[in-house]
Amino acid sequence: SDHALAYPASPDDVDWDSHYPAFAGTGKTPAFADIGCGFGGLLIELATKYPDTLMLGMEIRVQVSQYVHDRIVALRALNAHSTPEPAPESLPSVEPTPVPSSSTPSPYQNVSIVRANSMKFMSNYFHKHTLSALFFLFPDPHFKSRKHKARIISPTLLAEYAYVLKPGGIVYTITDVKDLADWMRTHLEQFPLFEPMSEEDLRKEGKGPILDAVYNGTEEGKKVERNQGEKWLACFRRIEVERI
Ligand code: SAM
Known part of the structure; x- marks a missing residue:
């Protein structure tokens, strides 16, 4: 249960330097968050496309988050001596600096994972208005009505997501479950x-490279693809001005 987990009291208590040692001292914090990241496919795919953007996966399952951690450690070691590939010429300059600068560390230094219950502890990890992208990819459907409160999108949680997202930041959702798609x-x-x-x-x-990864980068997305299932995408922008 959550009680077994030690959560940071605030984002200032997270040791980001240990998550992203190659970025230590830059003051950077995660800009992309993959909620319920599963086996980490999205992070791994986007890591090399946006090498200067810090990305964090949140995953509640112990073994799965450990697997992602080990996967990142292995990829970092394998690529320790390679230089990041420059982004393709055609990639328009959007998202935080897609073109690696001369100071860009070796690949996969910009991705990390925490084992966490995102439904309770989002704001323990992210300061107000710091994320430019939040991903909810193939979340657990919780079919039965009495379990709908367990869904990762709800009015209360949306307030949290709006808080951590930068104005202009994007929420990406995708699912193969029509009922959940309509709900989200x-x-x-x-x-x-x-x-x-x-x-x-x-x-x-x-944002094409991001959308491509949203459709096909994750393990669940690939499974749905193999089974020729349908995928429903829905994306939203955090509005710039509070109309209140
Ligand atoms: N996004 C991944 C993908 O597309 O392959 C995984 C999809 S899987 C169906 C949903 C994941 O969300 C599971 O790995 C589950 O453990 C995780 N999860 C469910 N509730 C969570 C929560 N409250 N906090 C963090 N992760 C959660």
Whole structure:
């Protein structure tokens, strides 16, 4: 249970230097958060595409979060002497510096994982308005009505997500469960601090590499692909101005 886990009292208590040693002293904190990251496919795929962006996965299962941790350690070791690939010419300059600067560390130094219950402890990890992307990819569906309160998108939790996201930041959701897709979209639409973004508009803004990873980068996304299941994507922008 949660009681067995030690949570930081505030984001200032997280030792980010130990998560991202190659970025120690830069003052950088995570800008992408993958909630319920499972086996870490999204983080691994985006790590090399946005090498100067710090990314954090949150995963509640012990073995799964340990697996992701070990995977990152191994990838860092394997790539310790390679220099980051420059982003393709065609990649428009969007998201925090997609083109590696000369100071960009070797690959996978920018990804890490915490074992955490994100439904209770988001704001223990992220300061207000610091994330530019939040991912909810193929979350657990909790089919039965009495279990809907366990869903990762709810009005209370949306307030938390709006708090940690930068104005202009994006929430990415995708699922193969139609009922859950409708649930997530409806709640996000009804929440005053989020506005829907079409996939087309996000691609025009240069977020294509992110969307591709959202569709196909995770283990669950690949499984749905193999089974030729349908995928419902819904993305929202954290609005710039509080209309209150
Ligand atoms: N996003 C991954 C993917 O697309 O492959 C994993 C999808 S899997 C169906 C959902 C994941 O969310 C599981 O690994 C589960 O342990 C995790 N999870 C569920 N509730 C969570 C919570 N409250 N906090 C953190 N992780 C959670």
